[in-house]
Amino acid sequence: MAGLKEYLVRRAITFIPTLLGVTLIVFIIANIIPADPARAWAGGERARPEIVERIKREYHLNDPWYVQYVFVMKGIISYFISPSHEGAIVDPLTSKYVFDNIFIRFPTTFQLALFAEIFILTIGIPLGLISALKRNTWIDTFVRFFALTGTSMPIFWFGYLMMWVFFSHLRWTSLAGVPLPRCYESGTCPVTTYIPIFDALVAGEYDIAMQIIRRFWLPGFVLGFRAAGVLARIVRNSFLDALSSDFIEFAKAKGLPKRWVWKHALKNAFVPVITVIGLQFGGLLGGAVITETVFGLPGIGRYAVNSINYLNMPAVIGVTLMFAFMYMLVNLMVDIVYSALDPRIRY
Amino acid sequence: MTLVSEEVYEKKILDKVTDRLVDSVAKVIDRFKPGWSIKNRSKIDEWKLMFYAFNRSPPGLIGAALILGFIAIGIFGPYFATYSYNSFLFIEHEETYLVPPWSTVVSKGKTFYFPLGTDKYGRDLLSLILYGARVSLVVSMIVIALGVPLGIVLGLVAGYFGGKIDEIIMRITDTFLAFPALILAIAFAAVLPERLRPMIIYNEQLKILLSIFFAADPKDAANFAPILSVILAIIIVWWPGYTRIIRGSVLSVRENLYVEAAKALGVSTWKILTKHILPNVISPVLVLITLDVGAVILVEAGLSFLGLGAQDPMVDWGKIVWDGAQYFPDRWWLVLFPGLATFLAVLGWNLVGDTLRDVLDPKTRRSIEFKVKKKKLATTSEEGGAS
Numbered sequence: 001m002a003g004l005k006e007y008l009v010r011r012a013i014t015f016i017p018t019l020l021g022v023t024l025i026v027f028i029i030a031n032i033i034p035a036d037p038a039r040a041w042a043g044g045e046r047a048r049p050e051i052v053e054r055i056k057r058e059y060h061l062n063d064p065w066y067v068q069y070v071f072v073m074k075g076i077i078s079y080f081i082s083p084s085h086e087g088a089i090v091d092p093l094t095s096k097y098v099f100d101n102i103f104i105r106f107p108t109t110f111q112l113a114l115f116a117e118i119f120i121l122t123i124g125i126p127l128g129l130i131s132a133l134k135r136n137t138w139i140d141t142f143v144r145f146f147a148l149t150g151t152s153m154p155i156f157w158f159g160y161l162m163m164w165v166f167f168s169h170l171r172w173t174s175l176a177g178v179p180l181p182r183c184y185e186s187g188t189c190p191v192t193t194y195i196p197i198f199d200a201l202v203a204g205e206y207d208i209a210m211q212i213i214r215r216f217w218l219p220g221f222v223l224g225f226r227a228a229g230v231l232a233r234i235v236r237n238s239f240l241d242a243l244s245s246d247f248i249e250f251a252k253a254k255g256l257p258k259r260w261v262w263k264h265a266l267k268n269a270f271v272p273v274i275t276v277i278g279l280q281f282g283g284l285l286g287g288a289v290i291t292e293t294v295f296g297l298p299g300i301g302r303y304a305v306n307s308i309n310y311l312n313m314p315a316v317i318g319v320t321l322m323f324a325f326m327y328m329l330v331n332l333m334v335d336i337v338y339s340a341l342d343p344r345i346r347y
Numbered sequence: 348m349t350l351v352s353e354e355v356y357e358k359k360i361l362d363k364v365t366d367r368l369v370d371s372v373a374k375v376i377d378r379f380k381p382g383w384s385i386k387n388r389s390k391i392d393e394w395k396l397m398f399y400a401f402n403r404s405p406p407g408l409i410g411a412a413l414i415l416g417f418i419a420i421g422i423f424g425p426y427f428a429t430y431s432y433n434s435f436l437f438i439e440h441e442e443t444y445l446v447p448p449w450s451t452v453v454s455k456g457k458t459f460y461f462p463l464g465t466d467k468y469g470r471d472l473l474s475l476i477l478y479g480a481r482v483s484l485v486v487s488m489i490v491i492a493l494g495v496p497l498g499i500v501l502g503l504v505a506g507y508f509g510g511k512i513d514e515i516i517m518r519i520t521d522t523f524l525a526f527p528a529l530i531l532a533i534a535f536a537a538v539l540p541e542r543l544r545p546m547i548i549y550n551e552q553l554k555i556l557l558s559i560f561f562a563a564d565p566k567d568a569a570n571f572a573p574i575l576s577v578i579l580a581i582i583i584v585w586w587p588g589y590t591r592i593i594r595g596s597v598l599s600v601r602e603n604l605y606v607e608a609a610k611a612l613g614v615s616t617w618k619i620l621t622k623h624i625l626p627n628v629i630s631p632v633l634v635l636i637t638l639d640v641g642a643v644i645l646v647e648a649g650l651s652f653l654g655l656g657a658q659d660p661m662v663d664w665g666k667i668v669w670d671g672a673q674y675f676p677d678r679w680w681l682v683l684f685p686g687l688a689t690f691l692a693v694l695g696w697n698l699v700g701d702t703l704r705d706v707l708d709p710k711t712r713r714s715i716e717f718k719v720k721k722k723k724l725a726t727t728s729e730e731g732g733a734s
Contacts, residue, residue: 017518018518018521018522018525019525021518021519021521021522021525022522022525022526024522025522025523025526025531026534029534029535029538030538032538032539032541032542144701148406148694148697148698148701149694151638151641151642151693151697152641152645152690152693152694152697153690153693154645154648154649154652154664154665154668154686154689154690154693155649156648156649156652156665156668156669156672156686157668157682157685157686157687157689157690160668160672160675160676160682160686161682161683161686163675163676164675164676164679168676282527283527285527285530287529289529289530289533289653290529290649290652290653293652293653294672304530304533305533305653305654308533308534308537308538309537309654316534319530320526320530320531320534323526323527323530324525324526327525327526327527328525
């Protein structure tokens with residue numbers, strides 16, 4: 001697999017201009033605000049002038065924009081390069097490193113996206129396959145309707161409706177706190193992935209795992225609902241395309257068992273499906289902002305919105321960079337899976 | 348002169364209505380370009396057929412009805428609202444605080460009827476939703492009217508000229524596409540108002556124009572800035588998708604012989620782009636535009652739910668939900684009705700887009716056309732097979 005390694009290196013190099021462009025865009029955004037961020041960070045109108053002055057000096061706010069940009073970029077890079085985080089960029093409101101703040105909140109968002117993805121795959125793929133097999137029947141119409149409803153649903157509205165049903169009436173979910181495995185505190189986790197549900201399961205703390213599921217299944221469902229219907233439609237269409245292609249006709253004519261015909265069709269149908277799943281993941285990250293707000297989950301989406309409201313630009317730059325990086329990483333993974341599934345695609 | 352299609356197909360009332368529509372559009376074009384409708388008879392026939400196919404799809408018709416309703420409410424709703432968005436009845440009539448739907452309130456000798464209840468300021472929810480429709484309509488229309496052409500032009504230029512121009516445009520496009528759109532829109536919508544506010548406040552004409560657009564009091568001019576920034580923010584994140592799609596199609600279309608021929612004949616670049624390339628790459632985008640109107644409404648509602656966009660006292664569907672969410676689920680109407688309005692408006696655009704995809708796609712189109720029953724007329728000869 002020497003080709004793969006080369007390909008990864010090449011892709012990683014193409015990341016760099018895009019990431020630089022991303023920081024530049026965010027930086028332009030940060031420089032649009034005429035309001036004085038230093039004053040806002042120091043506590044608003046009544047902040048003491050010497051403190052405001054000190055913050056301005058620390059963040060190079062009086063310097064021209066390129067000096068500021070270099071300062072911010074240095075702050076980001078040095079967090080990841082030096083083990084002691086010397087010179088890394090600090091969140092002016094919490095006085096912690098920006099990326100520390102992000103990594104504390106990351107597991108919540110990731111876990112939310114994970115639950116959403118589980119719903120998307122377990123609802124979307126079977127529904128799509130069924131509606132392809134029972135084409136033009138009531139179930140096909142239902143899937144079409146389901147997909148349209150999903151894409152038309154304002155996610156916040158759907159969130160409140162589901163909350164009303166499953167929390168206010170049925171009490172099938174909880175809405176407070178974020179349960180963490182006990183072994184985080186005692187430091188006795190056998191493996192630490194920083195994804196609470198995995199760690200809890202591995203450590204055998206099934207009660208905590210149940211609590212996590214109780215807390216996360218509804219937000220995950222709400223977040224995944226939209227994408228599930230769309231995925232079902234995509235699966236249906238590409239499965240139908242594959243079934244009507246020549247090699248399937250040939251396989252049938254050759255008298256292959258049905259199971260084998262299916263295997264060929266599925267393998268070919270899933271190439272476009274994988275791309276859609278990858279692209280949808282980016283949508284999940286965006287949608288997570290609203291879902292986290294509705295369900296009171298302290299993830300990076302909430303952190304982003306709060307930082308924007310306080311003009312906390314170091315944090316905004318960190319968060320957007322993080323989102324862009326994850327988005328690109330998912331795209332890269334999609335490409336790799338793609339080439340593994342489809343031997344015609346060479347990297 | 349009768350058109351071919353009129354003799355062949357069995358028509359319902361709706362088909363006659365859409366026939367009229369197409370004919371009158373043709374007449375309008377005729378006025379500017381005499382002789383157009385005779386030259387383009389087959390095109391007019393094609394349009395009519397498309398409408399027949401559309402008319403036979405119940406989801407499409409429901410969608411069209413929802414869209415028409417949304418547009419009508421967006422345009423006329425604010426004028427029919429019983430109360431203004433800034434009539435805070437609660438100040439004088441305490442009984443109007445968070446009144447449930449379908450209730451009549453009698454206070455200080457006055458009788459108020461609130462079909463959908465009131466919010467915490469005693470404002471009539473139905474009126475607020477009518478005002479919110481205007482904001483949604485204006486935002487989505489402006490975003491589509493500015494963002495889509497921007498994306499299309501950049502895509503045309505990048506695809507046609509290639510080389511360095513292509514490289515630069517596509518690098519920028521990729522950078523914008525590297526963000527989840529909502530995150531970038533949030534960032535822009537949050538920082539732009541401070542810049543836009545002075546522009547609006549000190550510009551009387553703009554103030555008046557925007558107050559007509561948003562059906563708002565010019566006194567609230569300071570609050571136009573956040574809505575305007577939402578519009579700008581969505582445009583900024585919306586164009587790259589179109590650029591990428593158009594560029595991809597242009598790359599294949601520009602290799603066609605007819606483009607080569609036009610070049611050899613000395614047709615100007617502008618004319619080649621608009622007359623020869625654009626018509627051939629636009630049709631997949633048409634469906635996308637319809638679907639995107641709904642998507643823009645959703646993004647806008649989401650942004651205003653997060654506290655960006657309309658600010659008090661102005662309203663917007665997302666904002667009504669956010670304000671009402673703190674009383675949820677006891678005061679459910681503040682969340683249910685504005686959310687339902689958003690849902691139905693977006694559903695309308697999606698239904699129409701979904702149907703249009705089938706109608707415009709030559710593969711599925713034929714199968715729909717077969718459903719349009721042909722009249723068996725003994726007198727019609729071979730002509731009957733035309734379509």
